Amino acid sequence: MSNIIQVGMADLKLAKAPDKLMTAGLGSCIGICIFDPVVKVGVLAHIMLPNSTQSKNPQNRAKFADSAIVMALEEMDKNGASRVRLQAKIAGGAQMFKFSGESDIMKIGERNTLAVIENLTKHNIKLVAKDTGGNFGRTIIFDVGDGSLLIRTIGHGERVI
């Protein structure tokens, strides 16, 4: 039996095959999926913001790109994954509003994407696939067994990366 484990906004969860991880309605947020193809264990983090060091409230590490990746690596270590085998896939980072003002929050998706890529590189995790940007939401289902990431959208198709 395979279960689908739900991951909420600003949340991080680990699963072992055959279980899958899912997060619904990624807009400017990013779903960071990290897995070890040998041990078949994976983590999905749903981050909202790029940087915990600029926040007045960094306690929830799953909320930020930088601290969520550190937290994901700790979880993967605890569950027998090897750092050199880790691969990452990411989805999200869209800009959801049309005709927006010049407000900074409208660019949050782009800032999140850059921060996630930068922090994956910093920890030497190979980014093998990404589906980021655009102006549409994404619901993702991550199969930690084979590392496939199913992406569903409204009006922008469905794909596996």
Place this chain on the structure above:
Amino acid sequence: MMVENFQELTNLQVDALKEIGNIGAGNAATALAQIINTKIDMNVPRVSILEFDKVPALIGGADTYVVGIYLTVFGSAPASLLFILPVEQACRLVDMMMGQPAGHTVPENMGEIEYSAMMELGNIISATYLNALVAFTQLTLAPSVPALGMDMAGAILNAILAQFGEVADHVLVLETQFRKDDEDVVGHFFMLPEPGSLNTILTALGVSH
């Protein structure tokens, strides 16, 4: 007293917030009714203090297909305003505003004119809500231009909640539902005061202690 933690709100303060929700949304419901020429009712506003994760559930879950019109409030009590409704309801409102038969507008053929009609609707509802709030509190508040999003509820809420994420893990949601014909929920109107604004609003309402 500084209200930094939403959980520390007293019953009196919660009631005062509901009252501004009542007055604001009451005026907004009247404005909405005039635009679409139909009777609009509203429920008693709800004040909820929620983790980010729980907010999409208020509008049917993160996957629900919605239209959201978002405005920022500038001035002495910065906040976010969001009028959010299921996409089918948005299509119905567009048809009513534009004098078209019901069913003329469907999600697939929503274009610039329909978006513009929805933004105007969001604008009028928000401005009416704010005017009532200003008259009641004497605070200086002004809305931004509206921004429109049409997609999954979770995705629409992401960017709005992210700005609260810098300082908090919870958000205070002042919610009103608009209803047509006593049953259908037409849409939800949310006011999300920034944490620092809450104290300003409560002080203006005379319930800061």
